Amino acid sequence: MAHFTVIGLGRFGIAASLELIHLGHTVTGVDRSATVADKYVEELTQTVICDATDENALRELDLSNSDAVLVAIGADMQSSLLCTLSLKNIGVREIWVKASTKAHHTIVSKLGVSRIIHPEEEMGMRVAQALHYPMVHNYLALGHGMYVVEVHVKSAWQDHSLSQILERTSTSIDVLLLKRDQQTLTQLPLNFRVQPDDILLLSGSRAALTQLAPRLV
Template sequence: MAHFTVIGLGRFGIAASMELIYLGHTVTGVDRDAKVAEKNVEDFTQLLICDSTDENALKELDLANSDAVLVAIGEDMESSLLCTLALKKLGVKEIWVKANSRAHHTIVSKLGVSRIIHPEEEMGVRVAQALNYPMVNDYLSIGHGLYVVEIHIKQPLDGCHLGELLGPSKGKVDAVMVKREQETFLQLDQDFEIKASDILLLSGTRDALKCLAPRLS
């Protein structure tokens, strides 16, 4: 279990906080609006009213005990930047920042934060991918041009062997795991029989997975 601090409790900050708590972590929420704090006080491990642009005020929060601090301040770029600068001055090592524009991203990138997040753009890409490849339930970039995708096997592929399913993509796309109800299969050879409703994890480059996509529809 880790402890996180989320600064800025708009829709994005609240959603991130609630998911972290659901995953078993503790979260300190920070917002300068007392009404926001009162509305969400029951949901957080700890909730504080604080002007996050004030370095002295942030110093009182003991942020060194947080595994990471997420700056989720909404449209106020100036407040986001001042908060980020204050966190850097206080020696917070793991800082994630929500950026609302390219200008915001450019400035934050000069501050040496751990990660910059563009939630609207990232969700837009995911929606486009889902529309283009409806058989792909989710995907994850693992670096160096490689991706892991989650495929829900439909009825037309029931009984198909893994080698047949991969076809020309064998060697370019690897089967990582199959989940079938409560069972998990990790040792997958070419003769492994796929069943309808299986969840199949595949890994490969974007181009290789794209070439395989028509066989999975």
């Protein structure tokens, strides 16, 4: 279990906070609005009313106890930048920042933060991928054109082996695991036969997965 501080409890900030709580972590939510902070006092580990652009106010939060600080301030780029700069000045090492625009990204990148997040852009890409590949329920980009994708087995695949499913791909696709009901199976032989509602986790290049995609519909 880790502890995180989320600064800015708008839609993005509170969604991240509640999911971290759901995953078993503790979260301090910070917002300059007393109304917003009070709204989530029962749902988060702690809520604090604080002007995050004030470096002295941030120092009083004892952020050294946080494994990471997420700056989730939305439309107010100036406040986001001032907050990020203050966090750097007081020695916070793991800083994640939500960036709303390319200019915001460019400036934040000069501050040397751990990660810059573009939620609207990233969600837009995920929606486009879901529309284009409806059989893929989730995916993770690993970089260098490599992906991990989650695929739900269709009824048409009843008793098909993994080798039959993958036989027409010209490049390698690895089966990382298969989830069946409450079981998670790994190191599956190619003659393993799938059943409807099995969940496959596959990894491979974008080209290989794209070649496979039409067969998964």
